[in-house]
Each structure stands twice: as C-alpha cells, then as structure tokens.
Amino acid sequence: MIARSLRIRALRLALRLLFGLPHPIKRLLAGPAVRLEDQLLDLDLQLLIRAGDLLARSGPAGDAAMAEQRRQADEAAELAAEGLFDDVVIRDFTVPGADGSVPARLYVPPGLDGRSGLLVYYHGGGFVLGSIASADPLCRLLAAQAGVRVLSVEYRLAPEHPYPAALDDAIAAYRYAAERAEWLGADPDLIAVGGDSAGANLALVVAHQQALSRGRVPSFVVALYPATDAGRTGGSRISFGRGFGITTDYLTELEQMYLPDGVPADDARGAILRADDLSAMPPVYLSTAGFDPLRDEGEELAERLREAGVPVVARRFAGLLHGYASFTAISRAAHDATFDAASALRAALALVGSLREQRQRQSA
Template sequence: MTTLAQRVPQGAQAAGLRAAFALPRAVRRRIAGKPVRVDSQELALDAQLLLRLLDLSGISLSGANDPVAARAQLDASSSMTAGPTIQPVITRELRIPTPDGAIAARLYSPAGVTAPAPLLVFYHGGGWVIGNVDSHDNVARLLARQGGARVLSVDYRLAPENPFPAAVDDALTAFEYAHSHAAELEIDPARIAVGGDSAGGNLAAVVAHHTTRRNGPAPAFQLLIYPAVDFTTRAPSRDLFADGFFLTREDMDWFEDLYLPAGTDKADERLSVLRAADLSGLPPAYVVTAGFDPLRDEGEAYAEALHKANVPVALSRQPDLIHGFVNFIGLGGRFREATSEISAALRTGLTLAGH
C-alpha cells in the first residue's frame, strides 16, 4: 500500500507543511488535537502538530524495515523540515583516508570566522543505519554560523553493510584526521570539539572517552544531543515514549539489530559508554535531552555519571520536545529555538576551551 508521502509530490508536501505551521495557533491546535501531557510535561504544539502530520503521511524512521527505503525516506523528509539553506557558510568536500577506504566529509566555515578557528567534528544521527551529511546539512550550517566554529561533518559507514564497530572506527579516524591536519583545515588543535545527535551523540561520547583513556590527543569539548549511551538497560523513558513520539521502540530495536553483529557484548565501552569503568578526565560536556524521547533517561544518567566523575557537565532537558528536533529547524518555533540554544552552548564551550 502506498503512503500519502509516496503519492504526493515532494514539493507539494513541503509547501503543505510550511502552510500548516503558518496557520493561526488556534487552527494548528485543532489539527494537532488536545494537549498531550506525560510525566508532568506538556508536548509543544509545534511537536504535536508535526507528529500529527507525519502520522497522516505514513512516514516512519524504519521505512518498512528496509534500510534503502528508510534512507530515501529520510532524505526526502529532511529536505522538507530542514528549511532554506542557511547562509553565509562556505563548504568544502573532503576525503579522509582510512585503511578501509576514504570517508567522505564536509567542512563548513561560517562567514567571519578567523584562523585558527575552533572546530566541531560532527557525527549525524540515524541509528547507525540511516542519515548522512546531506540529511544534516542545515544542522551543521546552523551550528557553524551560530556556534562561531568550523564544522567537519562526517559521513561514517552505516549498518547493515558495515556493522559495529565500523562507525566507531570512522568516528575516531575523523577526529584524528582533524587534529593532525589542523594547519590545513585552519583550525586550532586545542579547540576541537566532538558532537552529534542520537547515534551521532553516541559516537561523539565514545570518541571522547576512547581518546582520553589512551592519553593521546582528545577533544576539548563534547556536545551530546539526545545521545544513545546504554545498550544494556531499558530505562523508564523507553517505555513511557515507546510509541507515538517519532522515535519508537520498533525503530530502536530495528536499528540495534542491524548495527550489532550477533554475539556483540552490549556492555562494550564503544557502545554503552555509560557503563564504562572510568569516566574521569573526560572533556567538559553539554548534554541535551528531549522530554518526550525514549532516550531521555539514559542521556540524563550519563550527565549524572559525568558529574559524579568530576567532569564539568551541563544538562539541558527540552521538556516539551521530541527526539530528532534539530532536524526540524526549518519549521521554526520551538525546534529552532532549542537548536539555537545548543549552538550557543557550543560557542561557550569552545570559547572556554581556549582559555
């Protein structure tokens, strides 16, 4: 059965989405339905309206359990929700050499940034199965422009074609490349942050932990946006928000099945960094969670674990938002507001790293 998203041209869908979000608040409320309250939180109208429209369109992250279809669906939907290309930002395509072949990456340089500039090595979300540099293009642009830093967005290998630990290996290689090519990239090697959303937040946290433990070059800051950090435990938020809030239990199980080879130890520190034996000495962190997100509790548990390990950490819960909100900045409202707050935290973190 074809979905509405398959029957209606993409341009018409984008126009319809923009039109819906431009309607008077009272009309948007009627379309979205009665306010949703869970766990003493009320879902933002922007998020509730988007969920209603996604439900009507038949769009889901797992794409009918077909990785190729899911990737195509994300590419199409991200082009509708990301908004107009954020400028002025200069981009340059890069190839990062590895023993397994080159990793594609894109370097973003906002207007006015001076060399040597701070850098964010950014890993996109998508459950280690979907997503790419293009799906997160405007996110990277916003972080670069508002964060006052260059951004190196990494197109790491995806599962199931390249299961764990391929993404981890690529994430580490990209950070090492940035540090060793600082002069070429016109960046300050002492002010390199790692960051990402969801699966990308997992990779950023793992890179920060791994590089610190081996006593080599390590990031100066970590920006963790609703990160997945624990494969061993099902926290209460995974059940509270298992269905109906964009990222579902079915999606998470599907991603995990494709990412982890049979027999993988889920307590491996390269997966469940929350379970790492030692978190001391890690770079300062800004951890962002969404109130209506299955990953909320483990992200907040990681922030608490960092605090107990005497790592400087700030936790920001966006109590009225859903998983994936940084990808919806083109719709404005709460999505853009919360992502701008993240950009400001990046600017602050990298500024402090330089002192």
C-alpha cells in the same frame, strides 16, 4: 533532478503553510494537548506527528527497503531545513576512515577570518540511516550560530558494517582532523566533537577513547539526545515508546543491526553508560528531550559524568521529541533548543581559547 527539486519545494511550502497556521487551528488539527510526567508536548511537534505522512511515505519491501529509508531520511532533512544559512560555504572531500576513505563536508560560516574552532560532527540515524546530506541543515546552523568550522563525517552504516565499524571510522576521522587542523583552517587546540542520537553516542565514545589512549582529547563534546545504553528496557523506553515519533521497537531493531551480538561483555564502547571510568572526559553539553525513549539513559550518563568530576551542562527540553534538531524550521521550541547547543559550543571554545591565552601570558 528538476522534478525532485520542484517536489521538495512544494512539500516545503506545504509544511510552512501548515505550521504557520494560527494556534487554535493547529490545536484543532493536532488534537487535545498531551501531558505526561508533568510535561506538555510541543504543539508543533504534536502536529508533526499527525502530519507524518508528509515526511515519511511507505517504501518498497525487500532488498530495496533500506535504500529507500536512507533516501527518505536525506529528503526529510531538506524538507525541514530552515533555509537561513545558505551563505555558509561548504566543501566536499574524503577523510580517512578505519578501512578506506569516507565522505566529509567542511562548513565555513561567513566572516570567519583566520583559524577558528572546529566541530567534528557525526550524524544521527541509529547507526543505520543518515549521511552528510541528512546532517547538512543542522551543520549549517551550528557553523553559523557557533561561529566555528564544522567537519561532518559520513561513517559506515549497519547492517552492512556492524559495530565497531562506525566507531572506528569516527575515531579515525577525529584523529585526521586533529592532525590536519591547520589545513582545515582550525586551531588544533579548539577541536570539539558532536553529534545527535547515534552520532552523539559516537562523539562521546570518541572523546572517551581519546582520553583512555592518552591521545589528543577534544576540547568539548556536544551530545544531542544521545543513545548511551543499547538494549536497555524500562523507564522512558516504555513511557515514550509509542506515539512520539521514534518508537522503542524501532530503536531495538536499529540497535540489533548495529550490535547484532549485543554489547560485548569486555567492550563497553557500544554502551558508554556502562564504561567503568569517565573521569578523563572533557567538558560535555548533553541535551535530552522530554518525550524521547532515550531520555533516561542520556540523563543517567550526565549524572555519571558529574559524579566523575566532569564539567557538564545537562539540559532537558521537556516538550520536545527525539530528533528535535531536525525540526527547527517548524517548531520554535526545537529552534531555541538547537540554538542553545550552538551557544554552548561557542562559549565553551571561547573559554578554552581565553584560558590558553591567559596561561601563555603568565608563562611569558
């Protein structure tokens, strides 16, 4: 344990030194500027691609490969953490999933008195990787910057637990949070859902399913670079399918592990972009990254939500990569984009609370 901690600290220091170099040296190390579709790739993220071996080392083959990939995903989050939000108080426990309990972690930012808004957060990782550990730095940031409690949920992963296990756990955890809001220190009328990548998919589908079932609908959805249309081809999946971090081939592998039989013809929950009616969705913040294979499907969902009359804040961060919210410590552009999401969450829940108080005064 001590050796691992020292290694993490050493690698984190090496990253800080590398990305703290003067701009001309970083450009020399990263290579020529990359422009595609009138977008300029962020220099720090271009350098990160070149230095990828610092974050992802080759692991074992065979049965141990998946466990090693998951371990590396958790470790990579530690390496790229900003380390600025250690004063956020955390508490680990379990919440009900669809088939037994699942791990969860509650984040409470300092100075938060009384009940607050709550973000139920689902980590990314293609439904195959990720955990409350890998999401920890991002959840600390969101809690601190949005001024809300965050409940991070560790749902079951594929291929051991293929679709719809992750979604069923996500729905169960949200319903638990809504029912036990006061125990969690939250205002039951100010509960949002959010996630990144696969987790953003889950957040969107949870909100949609709650609306369809006439249950308690989340007040807001935060969806960072979501996966919305499993198995699609063309567009950004070709343009940015290689050389920009996550590849289209790897996305396909992940989707096949989560949906081994593809998206069911009678069940669009595995690909929310295919849902017939999105009009009952709550307001959504949806971000995409310019150099992300998932960019087009995320932006198509934002357009469909607008057409359905759903309030949407859609942001494309043109120079960024998929997973940018994990790189806030090494890329100023990624830092600003992630803070943008936290600001949107803070503003949305404040508006919901203000409108509620206004209605209460009018009815008094």
